[in-house]
Amino acid sequence: MADGVQVGSRVLVQFGKKKFYTAIVECLHSQKPEGYDVKPLMAVLDSSPVVRYPQLKLWHWIADYYLCAPGEVYKAAVPTGLKPESETYLSLNPDYEPDERNPFKITERQAIVIQFxxxxxxxxxxxxxxxxxxxxxAAIVNTLMDAGIVEIDEKVVERYRPKKTTYMRLTFPRGDSDRLHEAFEQVKRSRMQETTLIAYLDMSGWMSPNGELRDVERDKLLALSGTSPAVLRALVEKGIMETVKKSINRFTAADDTEEKINLSPLSAAQSAALNQITDGFRQQPVQLLHGVTGSGKTEVYTHLIARALAQGDQVLFLVPEISLTTQLSDRLRKVFGRRLLVYHSKFSDSERVDIWRRLLSGNEPLVVLGVRSSVFLPFARLGLVIVDEEHESSFKQYDPAPRYNARDAALVLASMHGAKSLLGSATPSIETYYKATSGKYGLVTLSERFDGATLPDVEIIDMKEMRKKKEVKGIISSPLRRRILDTLTDKKQAIMFQNRRGFAPVVVCEQCGWSPKCHNCDVSLVYHKNQGLLRCHYCGFTQMLPKLCPACGLNGVRTFGYGTERIAEEIQAAFPDSRVTRMDLDTTRNKEAYQEIIEEFSRHDSDILVGTQMVTKGLDFGDVTTVGVLNADTLLNFPDFRSNERAYNMLEQVAGRAGRRKQRGSVVIQTVNPDHEVLQYVKSHDYATYYHRELEDRRKYLYPPFTKVINIYIKNKDAAGCDRAAIKLAKSMIGVFGSRVLGPEKPFVSRVATYYVQSIMLKIEAGASMKKVKDLLRQITAVLSSDPDIRTSQLHYDVDPV
Known part of the structure; x- marks a missing residue:
């Protein structure tokens, strides 16, 4: 295998006696490791590398910056289809002989397992x-294994399934004119067979002696000749043609003769912004495009992408949500055709592997539209990175490690390739805008909507007053109800936003006060009516909604509060002639669901779209004139230094879905706190004042961008052990970092998936050496690693939490 091993190749390695995993070769050397026995590689899986050098470099940067292991980055970066590994299989032991003197008594459940x-x-x-x-x-299987009835074995599983296509070819070589003449004699009585044969000769290049001879795809041959599969079968039976199966990439390379890129003309403001960005790249490789909602940022992006492709470069276009890729891909496909690749987690393993191999196979100019995992793709000639909606917290990976921010990783990736980067947002994050205004990034502003459209009017409804006046029915106030009715009368559309899915977030017994809790987490269960289930939104635990209270036995179980499911039901009842669609995690479990919902709403097959934060992010619907925020208070007043930023961004973004064409839009925000400063900034669409106020608060209380924050989380299945470990770790950190350490404290949800959680915040001055800080953190945890409470706990770091 020595000649076949290269840096970036996949190899099969053995762990223990039976486990096999796929690994990546990082470097080749001749120094024998000392201190342990080295196992041989089991197999080399590739004739050429599947990972490029810049990828390995990025993996190490992510591992170092976000305080995790390179192996954790590799696990997240490479599609599962490229990582064959052994799986444990169970089977009955054929050599099992029962002990007649001490027979093993098989229970009913064990008998069922044996039967399967x-x-x-x-x-x-x-x-x-x-x-x-x-x-x-698992416990049942363990007892059967102990008794010798069941045994286990390991099998290496390859998850990648290549796409296979049927091709047609003649059974004789090119140049055999006698056999070709004989073939035409065989088909002269069948016009369809003769037509098919002539079509094949034309498509395969048979008649061009110096050209390449190609097998012809079966379906394309049928389409061109206008014949049926029965005609092809007849040609095969006569020995004239034969079929051959070939594995093909699902995302074939673009032809050199690909159609021209058709760009839409830009407005004067867009053209000025494009020129500013292009000129700015000469001084600053990173530019921020601050454009109000509906200003046409996407069209500016397409012109920049076209320029990059014309130079032979590849482009990475990052968006925060899969729902955005759905609508954007349709727009970009019309411009860039098959030069566009879409990459996200809703694709199957095999589809992701094919995109990976497509990029690995060459350096053709392409644009990749994807979510955060797209930063790991094997780009060969990356020239431009675009991060749309750069403020979005969805770019941050929370669990498992690596807990990276794809926006920041994309900027590092671009710098490693020498590429330019453009960040775009109507509501930039405080840190990004601070860097832009302080000169670290370039700043370009688009302050007007495209084609003369105006920003929507925002009306703030005081729900306390509405309830006093009895002008609230369900969750909808009278002003919002009138606005929806006017919208439907005008044959326009509305979006209703509620950042809570399910039917009802509160379930309680009116008789005794019992409320269902998750068995694994410290949270209440949410009722999902369509499924008839109570569900935990943290670990996925479910149980049926009881008809009688399990505590008191009475018929007092009631549901309270509003999730998207209940809101959609109420709106349908309030406006029975309207067509209501819901978009949340429950209705978009597969990649087709996003497409169907968005296309349905775009075609105006639906009048009202009810959704969670999915509906706030960059979607462009021309007929939406009304947006309703049903409960803004769920976004405000969180115990977090970013709560105002998150609330402003989300409300301004959802407001931006209204009035994106000629007709002015309106936004109705329902709240019990109408004087909240964030709501006033949204009402006036005043990002500048909001930013300066927020920046002063950050400066006053020493939060980013004036400090760097690292959160350390301690998890343990024992509550007391978790507390002790957190106190010991905090004391050690205070001894090194002093007052920069805050905590430990219990987070908002202090038990998740059976683990108790404590958190410690470390705030470091922005100018300090973060490398030194992280080295000190590693040293502290290494010193404490022998402590029983620390050893039985899980520690992880969240660098730059959002």
Whole structure:
């Protein structure tokens, strides 16, 4: 294997006696490791590398900056289809002989497990759990293994499934004119067979002796010749043609003869912004485009992308949500055709592998539209990175590690390639705007909407007053109800925003006060009516909604509060002639669901779209004239230094969905706190005043951009052990960092997925050496690693939390 191993190649390595994993070769050397026995590589999986050098460099930067292991980055970066690994399979032991003197008594559940294994021969534990519907199937299997009835073995599983296509070819070589003449004699009585043969000769290049001879795709041959599969079968039966199966990439390379890029003309303001960005790149490789909602930032992006492609460069276009890729991909496909690739987690493993291999196979000019995982793709000639809606917290990965921010990683990736970067937003993050105004980034402003459209009017409704006047029915106030009715009468559309999914967030017994809690987390369960389930939004735990209270036995279980499911139901009842669609995590479980909902609303097959924060992010619907924020208070007053920023960004963004064409839009925000300063900034669309006020608060209380923040989380299944570990870690940190350490404290949800959680915040001056800080953190945890409370706890770091 020595000649086949290269940096970036995949190899199969052995852990323990039976486990096999895929690894990446990082470097080649001749120094034998000391202190342990080195195992040989089991196999080299590639004839050429699947990872480029800049990727490995980026992985190490992410691991170092976000305080995680390079292996954790590799696990997140490479598609599962490129990581074959062994899976544990269960089967009955054929050599098992029962002990007649001390027989093993098989329970009913054990008998069911044995029966399934007899029928299926080999099963994964997860399959056995699904089939038997036993929650404790692992414990049952363990007892059967102890008795020698069941055994396990490991099998290396390859998850990538290539796409196969049928091709047609003649059974004789080019140049055999006698056999070709004989073939035409065989088909002369069938006009369709003769037509098909002539079409094949034309498509395959047979008649050009010096040209390349190609097999012809079966479906394309049928389409061109206008014949049926039966005609092809007849040609095969006569021995004239044969079929061959080939593995193909799902995302084929663009032809040299690809159609021209058709760009829409820019307005004067857009052209000025484009020129400013282009000129700015000469001084600053990173530029911020601050454009109000509806100002046409996407058109500016397309012109920049076209210029990059014309220079032979590749482009990475990052968006925060999969829902955005759906609408953007349609717009960009019309401009760039097959030069556009879309990449996100809703694609299958095999589809992601094919995109990976497409980029790995060459350096053709392409534009990749994707969410945060797109930064890991093997770009060969990256020339431009665009991060749209750069303020979005969705760019930040929370769990598992690496807890990276794709926006910042994309900027580092661009610098490694020598590429230019453009950040775009109507509501830039405080840190980004601070860098732009202080000269670290270039700043370009688009202050007017495209084609003369105006920013929407914002009306703030005091729900306390509305309820006193009895002008609230359900969750909808009279002003919002009238606005929706006017919108429907004008044949326009409305968006209703509520950042809470499910039917009802509160379930309680009116008789005794019982409320269902998650078994694994310190949170209440949310009722989902369509499924008839109570669900935990943290760990996924579910249970049926009880008809009688399990505490007092009475019929007093009631649901309170409003999630998107309940709101959609109420709006449908209030406006029975309207067509209501819901967009949240429950209705968009697969990649087609996003497309269907957005296309349906775009075609005006739906009148009112009810959704969570998915509906706030960059969607462009021309007929939306009304936006309703049903409960702004769920966004305000969180115990977090970013709460005002998040609330302003989300409200301004959702307001920006209204009135994006000639007709002026209106936004109705319902709240019990109408005088809240954030709502006033949204009402006046005054980003500048909001920014300066927020910046002063950050300066006063020493938060980013004036400091760098690292949150350290301690998790333990034992509450007391978690507390002790957090106190010990905090004391050690205070000994090194002093008053920069805040905590430990319990977060808002202090138990998640059976683990108790404590957090410590470390605030470091912006000018300090973060490398030194992180080295000190590693030293502290290394010194404490032998402590029993620390050893039994999980520690992880969240660098630059959002």
């Amino acid at each position: 294994l007899q029928e299926k021969k080999r099963m994964r534990l997860s399959e056995l759990e699904t089939e038997t519907k036993f929650r404790n199937v």
